[in-house]
Amino acid sequence: MKRAAATIAIAWAFACSLAVGAQQPAGDGPRYAGTALMRPAEYREWIFLSSGLGMNYNAPAPGAPPPARQSFTNVFVNPSSYRSFMQTGKWPDKTVLVLEIRASSGNGSINKDGRFQTTVSGMEVHVKDSRFANGWEFFGFGGGKESAEPMSGQAVAECVSCHAEHGAVDNTFAQFYPTILDAARQKGTLKPGF
Numbered sequence: 163m164k165r166a167a168a169t170i171a172i173a174w175a176f177a178c179s180l181a182v183g184a185q186q187p188a189g190d191g192p193r194y195a196g197t198a199l200m201r202p203a204e205y206r207e208w209i210f211l212s213s214g215l216g217m218n219y220n221a222p223a224p225g226a227p228p229p230a231r232q233s234f235t236n237v238f239v240n241p242s243s244y245r246s247f248m249q250t251g252k253w254p255d256k257t258v259l260v261l262e263i264r265a266s267s268g269n270g271s272i273n274k275d276g277r278f279q280t281t282v283s284g285m286e287v288h289v290k291d292s293r294f295a296n297g298w299e300f301f302g303f304g305g306g307k308e309s310a311e312p313m314s315g316q317a318v319a320e321c322v323s324c325h326a327e328h329g330a331v332d333n334t335f336a337q338f339y340p341t342i343l344d345a346a347r348q349k350g351t352l353k354p355g356f
Contacts, residue, residue: 190240191256192289198309199287199301202240205260209244211237211339215266215277219324234279236262237339243290247342251349253332257290288325288334296322298333330356 190208193200202208216232239247243257263284266277285303287310294312300321301310313321322333330337330353331346337356346352 189256190242190258192258192291195309198311199289199299201285201303201308201310202258202260202287205238205240205258205262208238208240208260211239211244211259211342213237214338217338219328232266232277233283234264234266234277236264236279238262248345251331251346251351253290253334255290255292259288259334261286261288290332298322298325329353 193202214235217235238260240256240258243254246252246254247257262282263286264279265281265283267280268275268277270278287301287303289299289301290297291299300313300318302313303310312318325333325335329335330343331351336342336346336352343352343356346356
């Protein structure tokens, strides 16, 4: 009888540990379905790194007027990678950087000058993962897609070469994220020239 009670108690403890484990939140790193990255669902609850307005990496044509509508870009990073970066000045494996692109408007409510963010017009995700040949990969989530295959062709080739050449830390544009830039300076991980 004691042996049966002990077996039941052990089985119950094991079942409870499985239930508790199932309730634990999944890690905040990338989630895949095969080779496709699943859209990070709660990225707006992640660490906000910075926002840009009308940023463009190509020089404007001579005499061209500024665009009438400029997009905002908001950058978020998964919390565990942010904490690691702040301690080491380097992005750990499984870093997920989300670039949310939002349209802007200057007309609305009581606004008389300046611009504010409106609808999401696109999303790009930059993932550091040892599963990729060069350690990083880009994914585009246009049209509200729930998953995306790695970007390919000329578009991603330009992204890769630009990030490698101009990224201040580990193929990322840390120069545009003030808290990250400060941490990289303190840890001595900035690329020479920054």
